[in-house]
Amino acid sequence: MLRSKSGTEWKKSPAHLLLLSKHLSPRVTSDFARGDNWQEVLGEPVAKAINRFKDDNVIDILATDELLDIKYKVTELKQILKSKQIQVSGTKRALIQRLLNADPEGAQKAVADMTVYICTMEGKSIADQYLAHEKEKRTLTEQHVLESLKNAKYKEAAIIVAQFEAEQVFPRGMGIDWEKYNTKHDEIFLNKLFTCKPKVLSALSNEQLYTGRLIGALRRLFSYSDNYLSLPDDFDNPTVYDKSSILHLLMSNAYFHTVIAEAVELHRTLGNIVIEVLTVNDDLVCDECKTLTKHPFEINQVPELPYQKCTCKFGCRCSISARPQY
Ligand SMILES: [Zn+2]
Incomplete structure (x- = not known):
């Protein structure tokens, strides 16, 4: 929170630095009125923060030619000319230059x-420094x-990520309280990821799987998208699947075993828990995968996923969920 109204106190506020970097x-100020709750993280209205930036000469109104570029389409400029x-x-x-030469006042x-603002040279330098620092923090984490x-300290790994998220101006995930994050799910998942070997990937050595497991674990813990972090270029791939599918299959298997482990526990306390297989509804799904979705399985009878009999091009994309038997 920003208490001091004077001076350059805002330069120590991550929310202000993030806003500056935007x-x-x-940018127009109304860009920040929607979605993320800027006022709350800034501790003051956005317009007030923007005024500080103006006063401190770290942002400036965009030059007239740039504004004309934003305001008009080519056809409109031609009409004016x-x-x-x-x-x-x-x-x-x-066209813009001609208009400016002919009628600068108009x-x-x-x-x-x-009122469109952009960083001045000084603002850019502060914003770049902030972003570089944030990137470095993420890399270190x-x-x-x-x-x-x-x-094999899975709980510790999950806690480090939770602490990192808690420090973000806008932490990821709706409604997750990172300060009180429950690491239980992550722990089970990571345990399965590092100990289970999916049958569909039996062609890969444990050493190769280990690389995939580390990448999969980072993706899971940081919620990175499927194309962020991948297997190394020189990864020797004896499977019929491409590299990104390998990672998907590895994680899908860990997810499978996680759900089963949690279902077993539920079954012990509530009884009558069955497993339903869900598959993606598109043209790529094979007939073998489709047969799995017809009826629910007893916990100990559900076939391992990724499904070994699957003939889908990118591998089995089925998943499971546990539910009480009706
Ligand atoms: Zn399939």
């Missing part, structure tokens, strides 16, 4: 109501997590 490209009997050929930049008037994973 101005590395042109035509009405002034000015040549209408050339690039958008050329051009300025046309964009007078637009990833390294830290990898160390824990390599030592």
Whole structure:
């Protein structure tokens, strides 16, 4: 929270630095009125923070030519030029320049109501520094997590990630309280990921699987998208699956065993728990996978996923869920 109104106190506030970094490209203040709750993280209205930036000369109103570029389409510029009997050929930049040369006052008037801000050189330097620092923090955290994973300290790995998220201006995940994060699910998942070997990947050595497991664990813990972090380029791949499918299959198997483990526990306390197999509904799904979805299985009778008999091109994409038997 920003208490001091004077001076450059905001330069120590991560929320303010993040807001400033958003101005590395042109921004209107109303951009920040939707979605994320900026006022709450800034501790003051967005407009007030933006005024600070202006006063401290870290943002400035965009130059007239840039504003014209945002405001008008090429066809509109041509119409304006035509009405002034000015040549209408050339690039958008050329049209804007011609308009500015011919009628600088009119051009300025046309964009007078637009308040679009962008970082000044000084602002850019502060914002770049902030972003570089954030990137470094993330890299360090990833390294830290990898160390824990390599030592099979799964709870510790999950806690490091939770602490990292808790420190973010906008932590990921709706409604997750990272300060009181429950690591239980992650622990079970990571245990399964590092100990179970999916039958469909039996062609891969344990050493190769280990690389995949580390990448899968980072993806899971940080909620990274499927294409963030992948197997190394020189990864020797004896399977029929491509590299990104291998990671998917590995994680799907860990997820399978996690759900089964949790279902067994539920069954012990509630009884009557069955497993339903769900598959993706598209043209790529094979007939073998489709047979799995017809009826629920007893916990100890559900076939391992990824399904060994699957003939889907990118591998089995089935998943399971546990539910009470009706
Ligand atoms: Zn299949």
